[in-house]
Amino acid sequence: MTTTVLAAAAPTAAPAAAPTLAPAPALAPSAAEQLRSAELEQLIHRQPGRFRVLTGDRPTGRLHLGHYFGTLQNRVRLQDLGVESFVVIADYQVLTDRDVADRLAEHVEGLLLDYLAIGIDPSRSTVFTHSAIPALNQLLLPFLSLVSVAELGRNPTVKDEIAHSKQAAVSGLMYTYPAHQAADILFCKANLVPAGLDQAPHLELTRTIARRFNDRFSSGPGATPVFPEPDILFSTAPLLLGTDGGKMSKSRGNSIALAATAEETARLIKGATTDAERRISYDPEHRPGVSSLVLLAALCLEADPHQVAEEIGNGGASALKRLVTEAVNERLAPIRARRAEYAEDRASLRRILREGNERATAVAETTLREVREAMGAVYY
Template sequence: MDTITLPATATDATATAPSPDALGVSAARARSAVLEELIREEPGRFRVLTGDRPTGRLHLGHYFGTLHNRVRLQDLGVELFVLVADYQVLTDRDVADNLTGHVEDLVLDHLAIGVDPARSTIFTHSAVPALNQLMLPFLSLVSVAELGRNPTVKDEIAHSRQSAVSGLMFTYPVHQAADILFCKANLVPVGQDQLPHLEITRTIARRFNDRYGAGAALFPQPEALLSSAPLLLGTDGTKMSKSRRNAIALAADADETARLIKGAKTDSERHIAYDPVRRPEVSSLLLLAALCRQCTPEEIADEIGAAGAAALKKTVTEAVNEYLAPIRARRAAYAQDRAQVRAILREGNERARAVADTTLAEVRAAMNSRY
């Protein structure tokens, strides 16, 4: 795919490849706004790489944070690669428990929300050897100091479950660069915390082109499509997370959803109002209902008024269950035929392998290492 050239006002800093701190989130958002216009005008110019680690069932935070946007891009005509990052499960775990089941559940969740395997490629790390081989030359293009300064790596290490940091954890940004560049993705949807990772990918692409490209750009420097997704809190009032068991899974049934929302943390004020700073838990529930009903949180709050937390939770439960009903129905239909799910994944793996093999052959040719 071609490198996307944005108007000068949005890309003045691109030529010097600034760090995310120098670029700033506000500038990244301005760039993303321009990209959105280009996507609407010429979606076929773009190839997106996105994905998740298979560590458990995806939940509403994932859906409104990233999954919904993946389907939107696919339906606009953007080529979509969805990575099931099974190798990266090992970055902060000693053992990958129930990996096969988690991989299949991740594929089921994507099929349920509308990712179309005829138009998009769903694949796993472990099934694409050429992708992982790209890590070796890419590692030679970054220094240990550069990896150590990466704020996202620092945060992931700080929250690691392991007593010692693995080499895979430390080199995670380079593996992610291989994920993105193997298919020459030129667009990566990210949250602002992922901007440092993407900057390493851009650095690797630029350095490879400079060192081995002989004046030609083998790899695009992928652009960040910065997410403006709202933050949903978990039922305990903290960040929604699989590991914290405070999330509503897409695969949860209506009764489980009702039980989880009933136990959600609120506050002692009876009048319901949207105030994210002063009343974060209540506001998060209002936001969830509003996202499901496609209105504003203020409208939901006005509807409930002084009816209290019980009425709020009832409203949220009804909105979530109504919104998820068709997704759950599709998921249940796919789940009845696991063989079909595995066949979809095999086909995606085959497509990804073909792309990766071509890219690796180009890399070897550029490095003069074809024997």
């Protein structure tokens, strides 16, 4: 999975004009895909109980504002609407592109703290760790039998990770990545995955695996398909650039972590890339650095970015950065406070993970039993 396993979901309920906030993306869902996402949104509001969602992240570092506005807020929105949610902390998938999973326990705990701080409720959303669910990971074997090496190698995420890998050679585990993500989604029979366009190939392969399994093992007279073919709920979340003007990333040191202190936040914003033009405007195409800062302030203030830029006017980069710093720190203050409070109770964190792992294990074992029965692989 990517840094955010199934990232950048639909807009939160609050800002009605969310689509106008985003810089124009290079790629966008087709008209048919956008229509389907709109239909799904309507169904979610009418019948949230018919959906089950799988989302999650790899524990490779602190979650940042890009995650927050891109996907985390939406997870809370779906949870609060009554959609059953599974949130995976994908610790096994850290190994796909790393020789050693450094500070893994620390990152797992940090991820859980971020989830709790932004509003994920463990009584309504099942938060679990990849490595603790053996039955989920056993699904990888039959799933790999349903896809070719060429199909795995063509996956854009796999190709990108290989191209940008810092290792001399990538492990075989990298090529299992798309099938493993399919196991994450299908173990709980999730029928809805909120994701950005970059995740569409993963979802398409997941649908292919589900369809091929059903066709091969549960298509006889009276047979019931084992797996749903999950829908993708496309993102209209705004794109935030890193403080260096590039893609915001945990590994590039250009992001503002949810757990960052107010002082650290101010320092990062102070060093953010802008330009020499004094008058502030919102023009993502021609002024990406300035516009990303304007957008960040607008998101934190739940305001229109054009209006934010107009109010700053000729104040220049210093006034822009001052406003962004104040807006971000004000928005993150209650999240930081909740995070600090949860961090004081380590026993509670362990209990939350243990209970989430137990719930996910029960679901995975039920699914694996159905898979074995469909394959005729029950010998006792």
